[in-house]
Amino acid sequence: MAKSWIAWFTAASAALGLGLAQKTSITFYYPVGVAGPLARFIEGYVAEFEKRNPDIEVKTVFGGNYEENQAKVVAAIKAGTPPDTAILLSQQLFTLLSMDAIEPFDPYLSKDPELKQAVGDFFPAFMMNSTLDGKVYSLPFQRSTPILYYNKEAFKEAGLDSEKPPATWEELVEYAKKLTKRDAQGRVVRYGVAIPTEDRSTWLLEALVIQAGGLLYDPQGRGCKVLVNTEATRQAMQFKRDLAALHKVSPEGVIAWGTTPGDFAAGKVAMIYHSTGSLGFIRNNARFPFGTAFLPKKVRYGVPTGGANFYLFKGSDPAKREATLRFIKYMVSPELQARWSMDSGYVAARRASWSLPAMKEYTRQWPQALVAREQLAYAKAELPVYNLQQVKDIVAEAEQAVVLGRKDVREATKEAQARVDQALAPFCKR
Numbered sequence: 523m524a525k526s527w528i529a530w531f532t533a534a535s536a537a538l539g540l541g542l543a544q545k546t547s548i549t550f551y552y553p554v555g556v557a558g559p560l561a562r563f564i565e566g567y568v569a570e571f572e573k574r575n576p577d578i579e580v581k582t583v584f585g586g587n588y589e590e591n592q593a594k595v596v597a598a599i600k601a602g603t604p605p606d607t608a609i610l611l612s613q614q615l616f617t618l619l620s621m622d623a624i625e626p627f628d629p630y631l632s633k634d635p636e637l638k639q640a641v642g643d644f645f646p647a648f649m650m651n652s653t654l655d656g657k658v659y660s661l662p663f664q665r666s667t668p669i670l671y672y673n674k675e676a677f678k679e680a681g682l683d684s685e686k687p688p689a690t691w692e693e694l695v696e697y698a699k700k701l702t703k704r705d706a707q708g709r710v711v712r713y714g715v716a717i718p719t720e721d722r723s724t725w726l727l728e729a730l731v732i733q734a735g736g737l738l739y740d741p742q743g744r745g746c747k748v749l750v751n752t753e754a755t756r757q758a759m760q761f762k763r764d765l766a767a768l769h770k771v772s773p774e775g776v777i778a779w780g781t782t783p784g785d786f787a788a789g790k791v792a793m794i795y796h797s798t799g800s801l802g803f804i805r806n807n808a809r810f811p812f813g814t815a816f817l818p819k820k821v822r823y824g825v826p827t828g829g830a831n832f833y834l835f836k837g838s839d840p841a842k843r844e845a846t847l848r849f850i851k852y853m854v855s856p857e858l859q860a861r862w863s864m865d866s867g868y869v870a871a872r873r874a875s876w877s878l879p880a881m882k883e884y885t886r887q888w889p890q891a892l893v894a895r896e897q898l899a900y901a902k903a904e905l906p907v908y909n910l911q912q913v914k915d916i917v918a919e920a921e922q923a924v925v926l927g928r929k930d931v932r933e934a935t936k937e938a939q940a941r942v943d944q945a946l947a948p949f950c951k952r
Contacts, residue, residue: 546845547579551608553591578845604835606846612651612831616745616908626657650903660831662871666797667825667894675810676792687815698771701792714771715793720779730758732824746950751939759924798894801867814890826904908949
């Protein structure tokens with residue numbers, strides 16, 4: 523009886539034009555790579571999108587940090603249930619292609635002027651890891667460069683000009699010696715500088731390699747050639763070792779990525795290398811005036827771009843794909859990119875965002891936010907390689923061995939090069 527009544531009601535509703543609207547449901551995985559309540563911001567943006575688009579439901583999956591999120595997406599792909607879209611590191615392109623997991627945006631660009639306009643409006647530096655063979659495989663969202671944060675109060679206390687941060691590696695050491703503070707017993711109560719050595723990341727090492735005049739990869743290598751056993755890489759690793767072991771201006775041992783902004787905000791270290799994406803956290807937690815600056819150079823200024831992009835995963839039906847594209851367009855729009863930059867500190871990836879009145883007012887109040895954008899003029903693509911996480915793990919292990927004094931830098935880079943070449947071999951057969 524109940525089933526008959528439901529059938530009658532459904533038929534009657536359809537006849538009267540009262541059919542129940544069907545929602546299209548899409549799945550979205552995302553990470554948070556820096557300190558602060560960034561997941562709350564992203565969930566808020568999703569809720570706003572759903573309110574504006576009541577025919578679409580976005581099922582969010584917070585994946586943890588970049589590496590954890592990548593692992594969860596890969597697990598979903600292998601299980602045959604890939605997300606409709608996910609924010610993953612821009613440098614994951616080759617790994618995702620090797621899994622045959624993603625599709626390019628190009629078929630949709632030709633049909634969607636709004637999407638095509640967005641691609642043309644992104645800063646070119648942020649598109650370096652997004653394209654291959656003329657195809658667009660991902661769209662920038664939470665993008666960054668590493669920058670120098672420095673404590674202006676500590677600078678004045680040490681007799682340094684608070685408006686002139688160090689511009690070279692030599693100046694960084696000189697400043698850090700003056701900024702390192704000890705108590706009556708000789709114990710360090712404030713270090714001069716901290717450059718994190720994250721377990722599974724090569725990002726800040728890449729920056730130092732670029733500044734030493736090199737690159738951690740061959741740009742012509744098509745994801746198959748990593749350059750570990752080079753003089754520039756050795757100089758970069760040794761510099762990090764020397765800050766603690768020789769100059770005594772940086773904490774001994776491995777410096778954790780996640781705790782470094784908090785240590786800076788607490789006054790435990792006067793200068794740090796960190797993502798511009800940590801600007802929001804530092805802005806809200808530091809109880810002293812602080813500045814931001816380009817990372818100091820050795821032979822040149824330079825940083826890798828960083829952060830993550832939206833990807834499209836194979837397997838979506840037309841309705842899901844259309845809903846996914848509407849969602850991505852919303853998330854990368856100039857207005858939302860500006861909000862995201864103001865909320866987090868990440869660089870608004872759209873050039874149009876910086877002309878909006880709210881963004882102009884924000885950068886007037888917080889000129890520190892302009893540094894990462896201006897540093898894009900010196901940016902290189904972030905390590906683009908197959909088997910990305912294993913390669914990064916190998917290089918990071920070598921870096922840690924040098925920083926901890928367990929291996930000579932020449933031994934460490936030679937061994938790491940052999941291991942990296944072996945890790946790439948299955949993906950790079952000629």
